[in-house]
Amino acid sequence: MNKPWIGGIAALALLVASASAMAGAFSKTYERIPGWDGAPMGALVLVPQGQGSGPFPLVVMPASWSLPNLEYLGRATQLASDGYVVVSYTSRGFWDSAGQIDIAGADTVEDVSAVIDWALAHTPANPNAIGASGISYGAGISLLAAGRDPRIKAVAALSGWADLEASLYSNRTVSQQGVGLLVGAGALTGRPGPDLAQISTRVAVGDYDGAVQGFLPQAASRSPASEVAALNARGTAVLLGNAFNDGLFPPNQTIAFFNQLRGPKQLLLSQGDHATAELPGALGLPNEVYTATTRWFDRHLKQVHNGVDAEAPVRLSPRAGQWLEYPDWASVQQGTTRLGLSAPAGLLSPTGGLIGGTASGWQSRIATDVPTLADSGVVLVSGLLQGIGVPVTTSIPLVNRIGAAVWVGAPSSTVRRLAGSPSLRVTVVPSQSKVSLFAYLYRMDAVGVAQLVTHAPYSLRGATPGRAVTLDWPLQAAAAEIPAGQRLVLVIDTHDARYTDASDGGGTVTFTSPVATPSVLNVPLR
Incomplete structure (x- = not known):
């Protein structure tokens, strides 16, 4: 990673953050945070300033597949101005983070815990009020990490997957456009590990079925559905947001996961495709899904009684600005x-x-x-x-x-x-x-x-x-x-x-x- 590129990230972070109208002051720095094995992760760290002595709730935000830590900058500045410590970091193997892309493998998931360790040691973060949130790859990583790290009390997972096999091999059928997009983006922006390299080799010769079928034995361990028991045992608060027309992670597998959760939970299904319903909110623009995400963290990390407990757990949007509300998915199907x-x-x-x-x-x-x-x-x-x-x-x-x-x-x-x-x-x-x-x-x-x-x-x-x-x-x-x-x-x-x-x-x-x-x-x- 060259130094001018790192400086460019920091400069852009300062420019975007300073252009926003803030309710409270905060500092912002670019850091190289050691992953679980010492591999440095490129991160933007935002810490409240002049908002009291803390400790402040912490939100860790792993970046999406092929995107850098700047992805969440707009939303991170809003959270920091509202009294949150935020660490938005590039996922392992991409851009300015070291290591290899392991498709949500153990290394990538353990990095979340390492980032939490660093934040607790270097910022006034509250060890009893920790959340994780992300879009797409960051969403799946956040859910997996919450299943394995009991310090994570709340998750907002947007356009993520719950079951990789059901996503990549839906009814034994491969979305060649979706897989091709992921493989191409990974090759352009990161360093593929063995699994992704094998998939890429098969995709290069048009063997999409073989590429996905060869990965299926690894799919369960990379699926948040495998962490349901742990999430339920700890009562982790989980908000899930997906699009009806998600071309990478279709909604039915997310719904099945939601139905298994027993702790506080919300499901928001919007019109659009993969990440299109949330990306404007990540940039800091007005966004219904990210408004719900902020309220979710306010309730479950700040313990603010803001009405979230009384809101319908299931909300479906047939068109922008309209939401249908249900107490559970069974009521949707009635x-x-x-x-x-x-x-x-x-x-x-x-x-x-x-x-x-x-x-x-x-x-x-x-x-x-x-x-x-x-x-x-x-x-x-x-x-x-x-x-x-x-x-x-x-x-x-x-x-x-x-x-x-x-x-x-x-x-x-x-x-x-x-x-x-x-x-x-x-x-x-x-x-x-x-x-x-x-x-x-x-x-x-x-x-x-x-x-x-x-x-x-x-x-x-x-x-x-x-x-x-x-x-x-x-x-x-x-x-x-x-x-x-x-x-x-x-x-x-x-x-x-x-x-x-x-x-x-x-x-x-x-x-x-x-x-x-x-x-x-x-x-x-x-």
Whole structure:
């Protein structure tokens, strides 16, 4: 690490911090903090000045994947002006921090405890009021550290993961766009360790499936879900914030983790993609998620009775500025509407219905690996646009029925609200041992223009050709309004550019609906 670059970080920190209007004074310095093994971590340290003698609550903020410690500077200055000691540091292996990128391995997690040790020795930090917070990589690291270090009393984890396998290998399907983005960014901004180097080598030759499958044995130990028992035993206060369209860490795995927590907890799901809902707040701009984060730390580190205890633990945002509140996730899922999949009919554009009740005894066949106009969009880009009101859009009449099965519901008589996790049960008969399926749920207007509400992949690997398989298939959580006159549409095909595709061309998938297990779509619709 060269000295001019270090000086540049410190100078920029001073410039940004001094440009902010502060409620209280604080000092700010650039430090080289020893990691657990002595490897220096580049850190920005902000300490309250003229706000009393302390001790002050401490918030440790590990930076995101490929981002430096400047990431949280705007929010850190606000916290410091409000009486917090803040240490925002670059995660191991990136930019100005030594060591290698170990994908949230033991070294990276232990660094959080080392940073806490340093802060307690060098700042007026309160050893009994310590929090950890981060976005993306920093969120996962914060949760892992809280599970292993009992000094951490509260966590705010934003756009993080809870289960790496469920994130990287959702329903046995790899997001090649997501993995490619992480690998490329890591190579450009850091020093890959053995695991990331192996993944990068496979990605370089297009073997995304092999890259992720080779890492899966390590996934559990890098997943906060493995720390649930420790978090619950200590009653750690956990706030989770994610986006509905997160292209790296989809929301369902975060919801499953939230449901297992027994201490104080909140879950905020916003529109947008990975980190797009929180990054403006990290820069110090007005932001609902970061407002909730600050209130969370005020309550659980400062012990301020600010009303957080009475707030709804689950909040979903169907659009900016609007929040739906629930006491728990089970309440979100209450009142689910069951829609049966009926037989697709029509010569040129066969289409089935989404009906009340069920329909059985029918079959409908599509060809594998045929592109259609149904698509989940581009990682980061599509979700970001969706967050500002520009969703992924297609024309249902133009969806290629050779490669896609389509079911259309009745027009809604009133404005309806979809909030929660839809799920699909469908029976398929593949002609090949491997096939990837992609389910898309749309809302369609009167002329057939449809906006994507949610989607999910599902890959069969090792299937018996010609044998029926019934899939219980959760779609990712969503929150959206269905205007009067619009229809829900379900599309299933076998090709999506976002994901790897286990399917080979020349095969078929037959959809059916046995009497014993009729094919149905369950939608949390009110």
